């Protein structure tokens with residue numbers, strides 16, 4: 570059902586499940602972006618793990634204003650629901666002519682939850698050009714579970730994206746996405762604010778489900794990415810189906826019968842004993 574909240578559609582959530590991220594380009598107004606850059610340069614106050622988002626940031630902070638933007642609030646609620654808690658937040662700066670890039674990694678430690686996920690909000694308060702060290706990420710990597718920088722020796726993958734974006738862009742990523750900050754070859758500092766949020770409710774049908782049965786949902790969930798091997802791509806889709814089943818509560822949903830086939834365990838009919 571459509572509400573006044575800017576909730577995501579099923580097709581958008583399915584795209585998130587397949588790709589591991591959602592991009593909201595230029596959604597933050599310039600005045601807020603300017604406040605944010607100043608605040609990021611000053612440094613952020615510590616927020617204790619588990620603090621409710623609603624209590625973590627004063628009304629006069631840029632983070633409060635950022636999370637109150639209807640387009641951001643709606644996307645966050647669609648993915649982690651109402652009342653998420655703060656895991657941590659951080660300022661990520663790629664310094665001018667820093668000379669190196671980060672290793673490819675996923676944050677935290679290996680996290681194999683099949684039916685729940687955290688999101689990381691990445692906010693870029695100024696334009697990021699190709700030379701500025703925009704975050705590299707690998708679409709479709711989030712369900713191929715790795716342990717932090719175990720993937721660090723991989724330099725480039727077909728289909729990876731290196732973010733360039735207008736000022737005021739927010740990217741919401743699944744906790745498992747492979748990513749890294751790249752080398753900044755410009756004179757200017759590149760800022761990114763990252764906020765990790767933990768859900769406090771089951772992540773079931775939190776978005777606008779009016780289009781739940783749109784064939785475009787299945788098409789999104791069946792998307793392959795150029796770096797996938799032919800065989801393993803099937804496992805990626807299998808894992809997405811498991812997540813989509815958990816998010817929708819629909820235990821029969823499938824793409825090309827991948828999950829149905831491997832969970833088919835008919836039970837023997839009980840024999841009635843002869844009298």
Ligand SMILES: O=C(O)CCC(=O)C(=O)O
Nearest residue numbers: 661703704749750751761
């Ligand atoms: O600076 C960046 O673009 C990414 C940094 C990041 O997300 C990290 O260090 O985990």
